[in-house]
Amino acid sequence: MSASRTAVSRSLLTPFNIVAGLILAVGLVITVMRFTGGLGAVTNLSDYNPWGLWIGFDLLVGVALAAGGYVTSAACYIFGLKRFHSAVRPAILTGFLGYALVVFALHYDVGRPWRLPYPFIVQPGTTSLLFEVGACVALYLTVLFIEYSSAPLEWLGFRKARNLVVRLTMVLTILGVVLSTLHQSSLGALYLIAPSKLHPLWYSSYLPIYFFVSSIIAGLSMVIFESSLAHRYFHDKMDETHRRETDGVALGFGKAASLVLFGYLLIKVIGLAVDNNWHYLTTGWGAWYLVEVLGFVALPCYLYAVGVREKNLTIIRRTSGLAVLGIVLNRLNISLVAFNYHLPSSERYFPHWMEIAISVFVVTVGILAYRFIVTHMPILYEHPEYKDAH
Amino acid sequence: MEGGFFTLQDFMYFTKGVTYLIMVGALIAVTAFWLYLTDRDEDVTAEHEEE
Amino acid sequence: MSISRRKFLGWMGAAGLGVTAGTKARAASNAHFEGYPNSLAVLHDTTRCVGCRRCEAGCNKVNDLPAPATPFDDLTVLDRKRRTDAESYTIVNRYGAGGEGQAPLFRKNQCNHCLEPACASACFVAAFHKTPEGAVVYDASVCVGCRYCMIACPFEIPTYEYDKALAPRVMKCTMCHPRVLEGKLPGCVEACPVEALSFGSREEMLKIARERIRKQPERYVDHIYGENEMGGTSWLYLAGVPFRELGMREDLGVTPAPKLTSGALGAVPIVVGLWPVLLTGIYAVSKRKDKIAEEEKRQAVAQAVEAADQKAAEAMAKAREKAEKEKTGAIDKAVKEALAEAERKAQEEAAKAAAEAAAPTDDTAEGPEGTTPPAPSDPKPTEEDA
Numbered sequence: 046m047s048a049s050r051t052a053v054s055r056s057l058l059t060p061f062n063i064v065a066g067l068i069l070a071v072g073l074v075i076t077v078m079r080f081t082g083g084l085g086a087v088t089n090l091s092d093y094n095p096w097g098l099w100i101g102f103d104l105l106v107g108v109a110l111a112a113g114g115y116v117t118s119a120a121c122y123i124f125g126l127k128r129f130h131s132a133v134r135p136a137i138l139t140g141f142l143g144y145a146l147v148v149f150a151l152h153y154d155v156g157r158p159w160r161l162p163y164p165f166i167v168q169p170g171t172t173s174l175l176f177e178v179g180a181c182v183a184l185y186l187t188v189l190f191i192e193y194s195s196a197p198l199e200w201l202g203f204r205k206a207r208n209l210v211v212r213l214t215m216v217l218t219i220l221g222v223v224l225s226t227l228h229q230s231s232l233g234a235l236y237l238i239a240p241s242k243l244h245p246l247w248y249s250s251y252l253p254i255y256f257f258v259s260s261i262i263a264g265l266s267m268v269i270f271e272s273s274l275a276h277r278y279f280h281d282k283m284d285e286t287h288r289r290e291t292d293g294v295a296l297g298f299g300k301a302a303s304l305v306l307f308g309y310l311l312i313k314v315i316g317l318a319v320d321n322n323w324h325y326l327t328t329g330w331g332a333w334y335l336v337e338v339l340g341f342v343a344l345p346c347y348l349y350a351v352g353v354r355e356k357n358l359t360i361i362r363r364t365s366g367l368a369v370l371g372i373v374l375n376r377l378n379i380s381l382v383a384f385n386y387h388l389p390s391s392e393r394y395f396p397h398w399m400e401i402a403i404s405v406f407v408v409t410v411g412i413l414a415y416r417f418i419v420t421h422m423p424i425l426y427e428h429p430e431y432k433d434a435h
Numbered sequence: 436m437e438g439g440f441f442t443l444q445d446f447m448y449f450t451k452g453v454t455y456l457i458m459v460g461a462l463i464a465v466t467a468f469w470l471y472l473t474d475r476d477e478d479v480t481a482e483h484e485e486e
Numbered sequence: 487m488s489i490s491r492r493k494f495l496g497w498m499g500a501a502g503l504g505v506t507a508g509t510k511a512r513a514a515s516n517a518h519f520e521g522y523p524n525s526l527a528v529l530h531d532t533t534r535c536v537g538c539r540r541c542e543a544g545c546n547k548v549n550d551l552p553a554p555a556t557p558f559d560d561l562t563v564l565d566r567k568r569r570t571d572a573e574s575y576t577i578v579n580r581y582g583a584g585g586e587g588q589a590p591l592f593r594k595n596q597c598n599h600c601l602e603p604a605c606a607s608a609c610f611v612a613a614f615h616k617t618p619e620g621a622v623v624y625d626a627s628v629c630v631g632c633r634y635c636m637i638a639c640p641f642e643i644p645t646y647e648y649d650k651a652l653a654p655r656v657m658k659c660t661m662c663h664p665r666v667l668e669g670k671l672p673g674c675v676e677a678c679p680v681e682a683l684s685f686g687s688r689e690e691m692l693k694i695a696r697e698r699i700r701k702q703p704e705r706y707v708d709h710i711y712g713e714n715e716m717g718g719t720s721w722l723y724l725a726g727v728p729f730r731e732l733g734m735r736e737d738l739g740v741t742p743a744p745k746l747t748s749g750a751l752g753a754v755p756i757v758v759g760l761w762p763v764l765l766t767g768i769y770a771v772s773k774r775k776d777k778i779a780e781e782e783k784r785q786a787v788a789q790a791v792e793a794a795d796q797k798a799a800e801a802m803a804k805a806r807e808k809a810e811k812e813k814t815g816a817i818d819k820a821v822k823e824a825l826a827e828a829e830r831k832a833q834e835e836a837a838k839a840a841a842e843a844a845a846p847t848d849d850t851a852e853g854p855e856g857t858t859p860p861a862p863s864d865p866k867p868t869e870e871d872a
Binding site: 079090093119155158168170174176215223231234239241250387 | 632750
């Protein structure tokens with residue numbers, strides 16, 4: 046075996062690459078099955094449970110966790126917190142990848158994915174909140190793409206196009222916040238039309254507000270969480286500024302997340318009072334609700350506060366993981382666990398393993414794309430030729 | 436349909452359609468208005484939006 | 487396919503042309519919509535239903551649905567609870583104990599054709615609409631297959647062709663809309679042998695239902711299911727037992743589906759209208775603060791520089807004064823010394839011979855000062871928007 050060949054196999058046959066390759070292979074097989082055999086061939090969806098894991102996780106969780114883009118760019122550009130600047134590009138990248146994957150995953154879930162533009166070009170269903178979500182996600186994906194495109198343009202050396210994109214930053218940021226406010230909240234509002242199917246503890250006329258506020262928590266926590274992961278795996282790709290600012294970002298975002306979690310907790314309690322749902326708290330559903338609210342809202346709120354007060358970055362980073370889990374739990378509770386609570390257990394939904402495999406496949410595609418981009422493009426460092434521009 | 440709308444659904448379908456168009460207009464208008472408001476400022480508050 | 491009335495209206499609204507065409511609309515804030523006048527409805531008197539499944543057969547036939555796994559005269563399927571599926575628009579279920587002297591109860595289930603359909607409200611391509619005749623119909627030619635209609639429907643009626651890969655459709659009862667337009671009865675109504683189903687204008691069906699309750703109060707529960715549920719439906723039910731015992735939900739409320747989302751939908755344009763103003767305002771304020779902070783910093787620096795300059799000037803003046811003093815002192819001293827020297831020399835010279843010559847003195851030339859190097863140009867043209 047020649048020396049160069051061993052070098053290649055050493056660099057490519059890492060455990061990570063092998064696992065990722067397997068997941069991709071399985072995902073591709075299931076993809077073929079999905080588009081030849083229909084949804085019934087690979088999912089446990091039924092007439093009672095039309096939305097499963099692909100909506101609950103890929104769409105609802107995906108969009109919530111991709112909120113880091115708008116939260117960070119708003120903090121930096123609108124609120125003028127320039128010391129978070131090095132966090133903007135990674136956040137925009139993960140936001141863009143997140144939304145791109147959401148749209149990608151939707152192609153698996155809807156029956157006729159090639160018709161996804163129909164609401165906008167054939168017949169708009171203006172009374173539907175899903176129309177609102179679709180319009181905003183489509184527009185926001187475009188906005189994120191333009192915002193993100195400054196990195197590949199620097200990488201490729203297209204100076205003029207890149208400078209034009211940078212000039213548009215403020216307009217894009219404000220548009221991004223408007224669109225995010227709308228579709229993050231509208232994802233919650235999707236369930237407003239089904240008060241008879243969603244358990245009263247989770248159904249509330251405040252659902253859109255809950256979704257919007259918790260998306261801010263998700264965005265802040267994801268930025269902290271991702272940056273701690275990026276530090277572990279891509280430390281060599283970071284420039285001095287990025288490394289220096291990261292701790293400040295974690296402290297600042299941790300403080301913000303703690304405060305927003307506190308507000309979120311308050312409006313959750315207000316929601317209980319408004320609908321007079323206190324008596325449900327003593328039921329089994331109530332116990333599960335309390336697990337979510339106390340364990341994944343109140344607890345991270347407190348832990349963030351402790352981490353910020355003691356300037357303890359380890360606590361803050363671990364708490365960000367807990368807060369992210371809390372958002373995942375909340376979205377899955379609303380879309381799967383507490384939805385159709387009235388049905389007998391035989392009619393309830395549990396995802397088919399192939400649905401889970403596709404969700405894992407989508408996440409893997411995202412991680413691989415992220416890895417490719419941060420190892421090739423100026424994300425975690427500033428491009429030497431464009432340093433002055435910031 | 437001649438006498439107006441018979442269902443709330445039809446009414447909303449119509450009014451939301453108009454509102455969506457207004458929203459598109461509003462986003463363009465607010466950008467233009469901001470430029471109009473600030474283009475004589477000596478400071479550089481609006482420099483990012485200059486063409 | 488040709489552009490449907492719905493599509494045409496949709497685009498008319500989208501083009502803004504409808505602004506004048508639709509002026510008769512009542513104000514939204516207090517709007518009340520009664521539904522289409524003279525729209526049709528079916529009254530299902532469950533007390534008459536015998537569970538023969540003929541309605542299922544009739545529906546299957548007129549809608550060209552695939553033949554069922556078990557034939558329609560096989561009543562053993564009633565032993566388990568069934569629901570509508572992609573191959574059956576309607577099904578009959580048996581409820582109640584059905585044993586020991588208690589007569590079994592039956593109820594036919596199908597789309598209730600809401601006056602304000604949740605499916606239509608939820609559909610993001612407006613594939614559903616309520617026809618003036620009363621049916622809620624579906625247009626598969628635009629359906630994307632998101633299945634939000636199935637989430638929205640409080641009666642869990644729409645079903646989906648999960649096994650079709652290329653052109654899956656949502657399937658549900660159409661109230662036999664094409665047949666009704668031809669002046670025929672819906673398939674199930676036509677097939678019912680015991681007149682458990684009646685078809686006519688909704689007003690008339692309500693009248694008949696009230697009349698039956700009035701005439702036989704012991705036979706009926708005093709409630710017409712569908713009169714107000716979810717804003718009212720075009721399928722009305724009479725029963726001899728509470729409706730929940732027939733598997734019907736009594737907790738749906740009377741709020742029509744579009745009302746449930748109207749608040750959230752109404753907030754959307756307000757966010758679009760005000761968010762840019764708010765955000766630009768926050769941006770301008772933070773920018774202004776930065777600018778003021780910068781200004782203050784510059785002023786502080788200028789003051790410091792000025793103070794430093796002044797101090798330096800004072801020091802310079804002092805130094806100059808001192809130097810002056812020293813100089814004058816030195817000159818005086820030098821003059822005195824020179825005078826003394828001159829005197830001494832003169833005396834010496836006088837004493838000695840006047841023939842000796844004095845030695846000449848040299849002056850050192852002053853070198854020119856080096857020119858200052860050119861000032862470096864401002865290295866950073868700050869671009870704040872980056």
